[in-house]
Amino acid sequence: MKMIKVGVAGFGVIGQRLADGVASQKDMELVGVADVSPTLSVRALKEKGLPYALYTAVPENKKLFDELGIPVSGTLEELVQKCDVILDATSAGVGAKNKELYAKYNKKAIFQGGEKNNVADVFFHGYANYEKGIGKQFLKLTSCNTTGLIRAVDCIDREVGVEKVAITIIRRVADPGDYHRGLTNALQVDKAPSHQALDLMTIMPHVDATGILVHTPVTHGHIITVLATPKKDISKEQLLEMFSKHPRIRVVKLADGFLGNASLFRYARDLGNPRGDMYEIAVFEESIVKSGKDIMFAINIPQEAVVIPENIDAIRAAMEMQTDRLEGVAETNKYLGMGKWME
Template identity: 75%
Template sequence: MKKIKVGVAGYGVIGQRLADAVALQGDMELVGVADLAPTLSIRALKEKGMPYNLFLVDMNRKPEFEGLEIPIAGSFEDLVDQVDIMLDSSPGGVGVKNKELYASKGVKAIFQGGEKNSVADVFFHGYANYEQGVDQDYLKLTSCNTTGLIRAVDCLDRNCGGVEKVAITIIRRVADPGDYHRGLTNALQVDKAPSHQAVDLMTIMPHVEATGVLVHTPVTHGHIITVLATGKKKITKEMALEAFKKHPRIRVVKIDDGFQGNASFFRYARDLGNTRGDMYEIGLWEDCIVESGNDIMFAINIPQESVTIPETMDAVRAATGMQQTREDGTAATNKYLNCQCR
């Protein structure tokens, strides 16, 4: 079996996780990762024995790496020359510049949510519009919140008779763990409505009317989203719960079992032994699914650092034509990442 050769641009919060996920895919080969500076992530990579080849975005900085005895496999261009597809997790705005190199080399690319939609042929989600991404050159993932939100709404839409509209409230972590650039805060901040997640959902699922409010909170481990969904026919709690429990990337939990909030999921992932405390599934509280007239309301937890990783693997499968359908593509990703109904 010929493996798809994959490179990762940017070895930061997302890039580390993309590299690890590609390495787990039995039908993909991680050629290497590229970065600009000897960050803490790169230093940790070296201390772990350099499991991945490292390529430099700026070869003028090679002496910095050599001084730290960090081995270099080549330039960023060398990496692009060796792959079938690049996973670009560079800072927002850098990916669109990298696209010029990818295009000149005839290499496909997947971009993360920080880039503008115009960078790609398709704004992509593994479950909601997989087939639209098949054999396309450039795909862009949704943001972490949008990725988890669409998983849940798409699940109801496909299994409970269709969804007409949703209203969401996003309680958003202010920064990733270890970040300092946002400052030390003790306040909540509200964005203007509708939030971009609602707009993005409608872009990928145009048959669903969506609106939403976003509140920034001074926490780092995960977002929480409440969703009020109106079905084309009444969606009962029993119908919703049955659908959610069958979804490989939704972890249904109970408050009574100890899942009191975002920190509970992070601690549980660490106790499971998951690398970095990551969890690929969104968490969904069974205790918080309620019927409101003809609507259904529920709450989900979004592990922001890792939730987009499975959908990125789906994107590789779609763009390279490895699997032609959402069923086959997502099933292959789930198998290698050990995502399963719980």
């Protein structure tokens, strides 16, 4: 079995989780990670024994690592040359600049949701359009909210078809540990339609989607309410059966104590998941209601980790490790331990 060599550019919220995700894949090798300076994440990596080789994205910053006794294996450019594919988890806009480096060495790269769509050959989602990513050089992932939203809508669409969806996103304002948004006591409404609805239509052009987004002063996850119009009338029980079969969707009950985003974050920590991460979205069973043919439900989006499985899918598609959609996502799920709650 040929091991696909993978590098991660950017070792922040997403990058460190991508590194862990790749390291768990038995058919991939994590060559190393790169960052611009000795951030807290990099310092923690050193304190953990530096399980991943570290590269500097800014060569002149090597002295900053040296001063702290953090070994550096080389530059980002050197890391790129050693890899088959790079997962770019740098800040929005930086990935587009890094693309020139990836193209220089004819390497494949996968960008995150913060980059503009024109950075890539295809706007990618593992379940919804895996086939479009097969063999492509540059792929771009959807944002955390869009990733989870598409999982749920695609699940219904493949069973009975979906005509349209209307969504409301109750969006966490910042990640845990961030200070740049300030201390707030307010809700903020964005101009409609939200980009997540537009992005869904880019991935699933046959579905009419619109949506509203509300920023909330919390950090642990988003909640999305979805009002879907399926092409075939379905009951609540049928929808629950669809979701319950999906290894990246966890059905939870308010009656069991899953009252919202904080309950799920706490549960992830109780499970012993590193950083309290959850790869799956959660559907609140008691939120499912019918209105004529329409059906409504609410999902939880764990924003720090939800995109990791789709990034792994993107590697599989771009490198043609699996050319069948279900085979590709199944391999990712297996190594990430997805769907264990279904056993």
